[in-house]
Each structure stands twice: as structure tokens, then as C-alpha cells.
Amino acid sequence: MSLKGFRPDQYAQRRFLKIFDFPLLAMTLALCAVGVAAIYSANLQSESAYMKSLYLRQSYYIVLSLILMTAVLAVDYRALERFAYPIYFIGLATLAGTLVFGKIGGGARRWIEIAGYNIQPSELMKIILIIILARGFGDILKKEDLGARDLIKPALFTLFPFMMVASQPDLGTAMILIFIFVCMAFFNGLKTAFLVRTAGLLALATPSFWYLLKPYQQKRILTLLNPEADPMGGGYHIIQSKIAIGSGGLWGKGVFMGTQSKLNFLPAKHTDFIFSVFAEEIGFFGAALLIALFFIFILRMMEVTGLAKDKFGSLLVMGVASMISFNFLFNIGMTMGLFPVVGIPLPFISYGGSALVTNFIGIGLIINVSMGRFKLD
Numbered sequence: 001m002s003l004k005g006f007r008p009d010q011y012a013q014r015r016f017l018k019i020f021d022f023p024l025l026a027m028t029l030a031l032c033a034v035g036v037a038a039i040y041s042a043n044l045q046s047e048s049a050y051m052k053s054l055y056l057r058q059s060y061y062i063v064l065s066l067i068l069m070t071a072v073l074a075v076d077y078r079a080l081e082r083f084a085y086p087i088y089f090i091g092l093a094t095l096a097g098t099l100v101f102g103k104i105g106g107g108a109r110r111w112i113e114i115a116g117y118n119i120q121p122s123e124l125m126k127i128i129l130i131i132i133l134a135r136g137f138g139d140i141l142k143k144e145d146l147g148a149r150d151l152i153k154p155a156l157f158t159l160f161p162f163m164m165v166a167s168q169p170d171l172g173t174a175m176i177l178i179f180i181f182v183c184m185a186f187f188n189g190l191k192t193a194f195l196v197r198t199a200g201l202l203a204l205a206t207p208s209f210w211y212l213l214k215p216y217q218q219k220r221i222l223t224l225l226n227p228e229a230d231p232m233g234g235g236y237h238i239i240q241s242k243i244a245i246g247s248g249g250l251w252g253k254g255v256f257m258g259t260q261s262k263l264n265f266l267p268a269k270h271t272d273f274i275f276s277v278f279a280e281e282i283g284f285f286g287a288a289l290l291i292a293l294f295f296i297f298i299l300r301m302m303e304v305t306g307l308a309k310d311k312f313g314s315l316l317v318m319g320v321a322s323m324i325s326f327n328f329l330f331n332i333g334m335t336m337g338l339f340p341v342v343g344i345p346l347p348f349i350s351y352g353g354s355a356l357v358t359n360f361i362g363i364g365l366i367i368n369v370s371m372g373r374f375k376l377d
Contacts, residue, residue: 035349042269061353065360072364084135091128095164120354130319145189172342183322220340244276252283313369320362
């Protein structure tokens with residue numbers, strides 16, 4: 001074949017199109033489209049012009065997130081391994097600043113206001129923790145499974161942001177940080193004896209955890225067990241969410257035709273309980289399709305862990321996959337009354353700029369790792 005007239009930039013474009021993970025991006029955008037439609041529906045009957053425009057703001061956040069994802073793709077993910085420690089300490093400093101100067105909302109100090117927009121540093125700390133844990137676990141050169149001593153350094157990396165986020169207070173995000181650590185530790189491999197001892201200690205210590213919880217956190221757990229005990233108070237969210245999901249039946253009430261959200265019975269309908277809005281309007285089969293899409297999405301991310309060319313890349317992907325999986329499973333479980341209400345959004349669907357940006361950065365890292373296996377050192 002003659003190469004006459006074939007420019008190097010054409011080769012680069014064809015190579016990029018060949019190795020870019022378009023299915024993962026397509027599923028991400030599909031979830032975002034569902035989110036914009038659900039946010040629009042949730043606030044369709046609102047008397048507030050601001051609430052009615054939230055779907056437009058979410059669209060702007062999607063565009064911004066795509067730009068930031070592109071920026072992540074422009075940098076070789078392996079550079080993050082070299083700068084993991086500076087990034088981590090900057091993240092801790094930002095969390096500390098939030099505790100002192102952050103904006104208070106709903107009794108929690110979680111946000112920093114910049115140019116009229118509320119930024120939630122704890123969301124970005126998830127990605128930062130994934131990077132530093134990937135570096136920390138990657139530095140362990142042992143080929144056998146890890147023991148307690150091997151986990152000390154990664155555990156300390158997790159402990160400091162966990163304590164800061166929990167003190168905001170934001171127990172939901174703090175739980176995600178622990179989940180990320182546990183998943184990445186399991187991915188590395190843990191000694192059986194260590195797992196048995198740890199499971200035994202946790203079983204013995206579990207009752208004492210109750211007394212470490214604050215009164216409002218204890219109330220959330222009691223409400224989960226019996227929401228009807230306080231139907232107009234702590235149990236209101238769960239009861240109304242279950243009514244919305246159940247009233248959707250098999251096929252739903254129709255797009256934009258949900259009554260629980262339109263009549264303002266359903267609280268936090270564009271954030272924590274967006275799945276309830278979707279299930280009421282689309283029904284069981286529509287909700288099942290959405291859940292199936294999430295599972296395919298997560299399986300694709302897990303597949304990339306085996307395609308990565310190095311341990312650091314595999315750990316990055318595992319961390320992002322665990323972050324998105326926890327948010328997905330816990331949020332849907334929360335709307336169905338299986339988990340306590342702790343304010344965990346549904347990835348790519350719930351309204352919120354900080355969470356959306358964080359998830360897109362995570363997807364950018366996964367695509368970066370996926371493409372990285374084709375790069376020549």
C-alpha cells in the first residue's frame with residue numbers, strides 16, 4: 001500500500017478513534033441524559049423559576065465535566081503517580097479550609113462558594129484518595145497477599161480525610177472513602193488469616209459502634225427499621241419514596257406524569273430521590289433497564305482493570321469503579337428503604353455539579369488507563 005499523501009496527523013486521528021473507549025463514554029452520556037430528563041420532570045410544576053431551570057444548570061455541568069474529562073485525557077495517567085503526594089496534601093488542606101471557612105447548609109459545613117457556585121471539596125477528595133491509594137498500594141512490591149502491617153500506610157491515607165469529612169458532618173461521603181479503601185485493598189489481595197481476625201473483631205465491636213453515632217445518626221437507623229413510627233418526621237422521606245416507586249407499577253405513569261414529585265410529596269426529588277421520580281414515571285421495567293445499564297457500565301469499568309498495562313493504572317480503575325458502584329447501589333437501596341437516608345447521589349443522574357465533575361474525572365481516568373495500554377514507553 002502506498003503511503004503517498006498520508007499525513008502523520010491522519011494516522012494519529014485514526015489511532016485515537018481506534019483505541020478510545022467510546023462505549024464507556026456513550027453509557028456515561030446516556031445516564032446523563034436520563035438525569036437531565038428526570039430533573040426536568042421533578043421540577044416541572046415548581047413555582048420557582050430557579051427550580052425549573054435546574055435541568056439547564058445540570059446541562060451546563062455536563063459540558064463543564066466533559067471539558068475537564070478531556071483535560072484528564074490529555075495528561076498521561078502515570079504522571080499522577082509522581083505527583084500523588086502533593087495532590088493529596090492539597091486535598092487535605094482544602095478539606096481543612098472547608099471546616100473553617102466553608103458555607104453552612106442544612107446544618108453541615110461542606111461547601112466553598114466560588115463565583116456564586118458551591119463547590120464540595122469532599123467530592124473531589126474521592127478522586128484524590130483513589131490516586132494516593134493507588135500510589136500507596138503500588139509501592140508495595142510484595143507478590144503475596146497483604147497483611148495488617150502492609151495496610152497501615154494506606155489506612156492512614158484514608159483516615160485523615162475520613163475524619164475531616166465525617167466532622168463536616170457528611171457521613172455518606174465518609175462511608176464512600178472507607179469503601180474505596182476496602183475495595184482497593186481486596187483488589188490487591190489480603191491474607192486469609194488477617195480477614196478472619198478482622199471479621200471477628202468487627203463482629204465483636206459492631207454493638208459499640210452504636211454509641212459512637214450522634215443522636216440524629218441513630219435516629220436515621222431506627223427510622224430505617226420502622227419508618228412508620230414517625231411518618232411525618234424522620235420516616236417521611238422513605239415512606240414517600242416507596243410510595244412513588246410502588247405507584248409506578250410495571251410500566252409507570254408516563255414520562256413527566258408522576259404525581260408524587262409533581263404534588264411535592266417526594267422530598268429531595270432532584271437529588272437524593274431522583275430514582276424514585278424515574279421509577280414512578282417509567283415503572284418497574286424502565287427502572288430495571290436503568291439498573292441493567294448501570295451494571296453493564298460497572299462491568300465495563302472492571303474489564304479495564306485487566307487491560308491496564310501497570311498496577312497503578314489497575315488500581316486507579318478499581319478505585320473509580322468502587323466509588324461509582326457504592327453511590328449507585330446505596331442510593332437506589334436508600335430510595336427503596338434498604339439503607340438509611342444519608343444524602344448519597346445517584347451517579348450522573350442526581351442534580352449536583354461537584355458530584356458530576358468528580359464522576360466525569362473518574363471516567364476520564366478510566367479511559368486514560370484503557371488508552372494507555374496502547375502507548376509505547
